[in-house]
Each structure stands twice: as C-alpha cells, then as structure tokens.
Amino acid sequence: MHDKDRYESREQAWIKHLMLEKYLEILVLKVGTKWKSFVYVDAFAGPWDSTSEDLSDTSFSRALAVLESCKKRLKKNGVDLPIRAIFLEKKKSSASRLISYAEKYVGDVKIEAKCADFLDEINALSASIKKDEFAFVLVDPTGFKDVTAPRVLAPLLQKRGVELMINLMWDHINRFWSHSDTQNALSDIFGEDRDSAVAAVGGSVESARCGVYTQRLRAHAGSSGGRLWASAFPVLNPRKKRTHYYLVYTTHSPTGLLTFSRVAESTWQEQSNTRAQVKLKRASPEGQTLLFSLDEVDVPVERSIDxxxxxxxxxxxxxxxxxxxxxxxxxxxxxxxxxxxxxxxxxxxxxxxxxxxxxxxxxxxxxxxxxxxxxxxxxxxxxxx
Known part of the structure; x- marks a missing residue:
C-alpha cells in the first residue's frame, strides 16, 4: 500500500495508482493460469512529479511491486509465469532517470526501458506481443493528446489478449472542448461531429462524452480480436467538485469488465476518504494536528446515479x-x-x-x-x- 502522504497536492494520482494496483493484481493472478506469459507496458512512464528518491510513488514502480508479488504467489502454486515490463518515455531527461532505474533494478520481472515516443512505437509494440502472451497497457499521457484517439490505439485494441487503461484528461478536455486550437485533436478523439454524437447518447454531458469515446474505441477495435468491452471510472479532483480525469478500461472479456467494475466500486470509498481528508486539512489552521481521524467520521460515498x-x-x-x-x-x-x-x-x-x-x-x-x-x-x- 502506498504512503498517501507522498501524494500531497496530487491525491488524484494516489487514487489512480490504487486502482491500477488492485486491478493488476487480480489480472495477473488470473492470467497466470491461462496464458504463457504476461507483458506490462507503461506508455508514458515518466517519472512525473515523484517526491520519492527511489521513485516508489510512480506508476511503473507501483506496478512492478505488484508484478513481483504476483509472480512469487504464482510460483508457490507451481506456475512460473514469465513477466516482462516495457517502459517508454519520450522526454529525454525523464527517460534518462527511467533507464537508470531499470538498469539498477533487481527482481524477477524483466524490464526494458527506452527513450521513445509511444506514438511511433504502437505498431511495433502490437506486433511484438505474441499470440500466447497477455498484455496490459497503461496509456497515461500528460494533458489530452491525439495518442488517446481510437484510430491511433487500434492496433492494440484489435488484439484479443491486450487490455488497456487509458487516462482521459477530463479537466483539460472540458476546458478546451470549444477552443479553436484543439479542434483537430478533439475531433480525432471524439469524432468530427462530436456535439451531435454526444446529444444522441443523451444523459449528462460528461457521461455522454465518455459514452461517445468508448463507442469509438469499440468501433476501431473491430471484430478481429472478438467483441471489445469498454468502461470508464471517474477520478475526482481532490479539492473541487468535478472530475479530474477518467480511467477508461478496455478488454475482450466480459469477466474483465465486471472485475474492473468491482475494483472501481471498492475504490470509491477510498476516493471519498481522500477528498474528506483534504477538506479537513484545508479547514484546519496551518501546522495544527487534526483532532480526529477519518476512522471516526462517517464519510459518504460520493456517487450520484439515477x-x-x-x-x-x-x-x-x-x-x-x-x-x-x-x-x-x-x-x-x-x-x-x-x-x-x-x-x-x-x-x-x-x-x-x-x-x-x-x-x-x-x-x-x-x-x-x-x-x-x-x-x-x-x-x-x-x-x-
């Protein structure tokens, strides 16, 4: 479990990492009994905004901890699952830290870290995933970019044994939905006539926009890998009443979608606790210790559903x-x-x-x-x- 204090002022990253850890553990333990090997890909590994010298508060470090733990648990049950991790980072300074981390890493998971643009690597990456390998790809760019466009992700979406978790930067998308400088990127992500598509879905604007995106993911996946299922989990801004980003999950298994939903459900209470903790800290005078903990407070689960x-x-x-x-x-x-x-x-x-x-x-x-x-x-x- 993370030390949540390391995520001061970026609590949304704590929720994201928690969600990633919970789902990845279930996935690897299940995959290990059915597939020959497992591949974990962090397409935008960074490191970004880490406050720890050992980078233990980064997505790739947290994922590696889960992968190592699962590999040991499987081995105890007689399953020696080969696991490899691929970390990509375009920015040279960050990639240098990432590669140094990989070179010093000691563990049973084989790591490949490289300075590369995920946009340029998608086709080769897809081709490198063998038919008997299962892969999980984390697509977590900074800001919203055309790399989250369904047509760009299509080579991975079309493979049966590949699941993706895509960070859709909702706060940025909402802010620039009608901005002239972002129309091409948004059209690539949501479609040329995105406003009409959103209106056709109905419901709240936020839910409808998400629905349009998941529909386009399914359409670009086609049927070569079987039916694609897609769902989204909102991660709330810790200091404001709005969605910060959506974690969009895709799979070719209905069981996978149900599992993701159950992990999302269990994460809601932690998200509510985290937001309440932030609110309590902001309400207390600087330097003053809180008089009570969240264990003593009835924190409601912040969800609205019709x-x-x-x-x-x-x-x-x-x-x-x-x-x-x-x-x-x-x-x-x-x-x-x-x-x-x-x-x-x-x-x-x-x-x-x-x-x-x-x-x-x-x-x-x-x-x-x-x-x-x-x-x-x-x-x-x-x-x-």
Missing amino acids: LDSVKRAWLSLLPSVGSQVVVDENLMARLLEDYSCLECDLQLSLKILISEGVVENSSSGRTRPKRQVHPERKEKLRRLL
Whole structure:
C-alpha cells in the first residue's frame, strides 16, 4: 500500500495508482493460469512529479511491486509465469532517470526501458506481443493528446489478449472542448461531429462524452480480436467538485469488465476518504494536528446515479408479467456499458425491484443482502408485476 502522504497536492494520482494496483493484481493472478506469459507496458512512464528518491510513488514502480508479488504467489502454486515490463518515455531527461532505474533494478520481472515516443512505437509494440502472451497497457499521457484517439490505439485494441487503461484528461478536455486550437485533436478523439454524437447518447454531458469515446474505441477495435468491452471510472479532483480525469478500461472479456467494475466500486470509498481528508486539512489552521481521524467520521460515498434509470434497464429486459431473462456475464457487461454505472448500481436497483415484488430471482428464491444475481452462475430473473 502506498504512503498517501507522498501524494500531497496530487491525491488524484494516489487514487489512480490504487486502482491500477488492485486491478493488476487480480489480472495477473488470473492470467497466470491461462496464458504463457504476461507483458506490462507503461506508455508514458515518466517519472512525473515523484517526491520519492527511489521513485516508489510512480506508476511503473507501483506496478512492478505488484508484478513481483504476483509472480512469487504464482510460483508457490507451481506456475512460473514469465513477466516482462516495457517502459517508454519520450522526454529525454525523464527517460534518462527511467533507464537508470531499470538498469539498477533487481527482481524477477524483466524490464526494458527506452527513450521513445509511444506514438511511433504502437505498431511495433502490437506486433511484438505474441499470440500466447497477455498484455496490459497503461496509456497515461500528460494533458489530452491525439495518442488517446481510437484510430491511433487500434492496433492494440484489435488484439484479443491486450487490455488497456487509458487516462482521459477530463479537466483539460472540458476546458478546451470549444477552443479553436484543439479542434483537430478533439475531433480525432471524439469524432468530427462530436456535439451531435454526444446529444444522441443523451444523459449528462460528461457521461455522454465518455459514452461517445468508448463507442469509438469499440468501433476501431473491430471484430478481429472478438467483441471489445469498454468502461470508464471517474477520478475526482481532490479539492473541487468535478472530475479530474477518467480511467477508461478496455478488454475482450466480459469477466474483465465486471472485475474492473468491482475494483472501481471498492475504490470509491477510498476516493471519498481522500477528498474528506483534504477538506479537513484545508479547514484546519496551518501546522495544527487534526483532532480526529477519518476512522471516526462517517464519510459518504460520493456517487450520484439515477437508480430509476437503472431499474428501467432491468424492466426493459422483462417487458411483461411472466417474462424471464438469464443473466450471464455478457448481459451484465452490456448493462454496465449502456448505463455507465457500476455493478453495485445494477445490484441495488434489482434489490429494490425484488423488495417491491416486481421481479424475482427464480434461481435463488430469496433476497440476498448484496448481490441479487450472480452472472457467473447464469441465474434467471422473472417479472411478477
């Protein structure tokens, strides 16, 4: 776990790294039993804004710690998974520090660090990932750039065994959405007629813009690697009531999308705690120790979701009394995409419908405390009213 104090004034990076660590651990342990090897790619490795001499508060260092831990755990279970990490950085001064770090690194993960522009490396990188290798690519540029454009990422999106986590710099995008100097880059990311596309998606402007982006990712992925699933997790500005950036995740597995959703859910409370801690510190006189910790404060989870809309999503699958539907992982993943929500939102709205006597889980026959339906078991829902 990170020392959160190292992330003073950049708490959003703490949430990003926490999210990365949580998901990467689950992914590698699962991949290790099914694939021949694992590749981790940090496309914009930096280091950026590190306050630690050993660079332990950087994304690549945190990822390496997880990779090493997973490799050891797999080996204890008789699985010797080869893991290699590729770190790219265009800026020469940062790349020099990155390469020095890699040269001094001692561990079981093989590292390749180079001074290179990810934009120039995408095709070669995609070609270097073998059919029996699984790869996870972190695309985390500073600011918003055309490198996050779906057409640019297409070679990676089209490969079945490749997942991406893309940092979409939302604060910058919103600020420059109508700025004349950024129209080409934004058109590349969201499409030429992006305002019409956003209006067609509907809902909040922020949610609709994100929906347009994930739609374009799926379109550019095509079908060569199988159906691409894409979802987004908002990381909030620690000092203001607005989204700082979105972590957009892509996978060719509905199971992966559900796993990402569950990791996102578990990260929400930490994000709320972090924002509350920042608020308490700012409200206290400089140098004064806080009189109480967050453990003593009931911090609400800062999420707003239209549960009525999510309830209607379920009812659209059960249009009349007696209608039935089998809920598998594909269906659950599609709902997550279509309604820009988390699995906990789907489960909560379904719990309300069950408690109201509108729907029943005919595979279970009882109301559960949390998960009303288990998609991995392919349980069946039935409309009662």
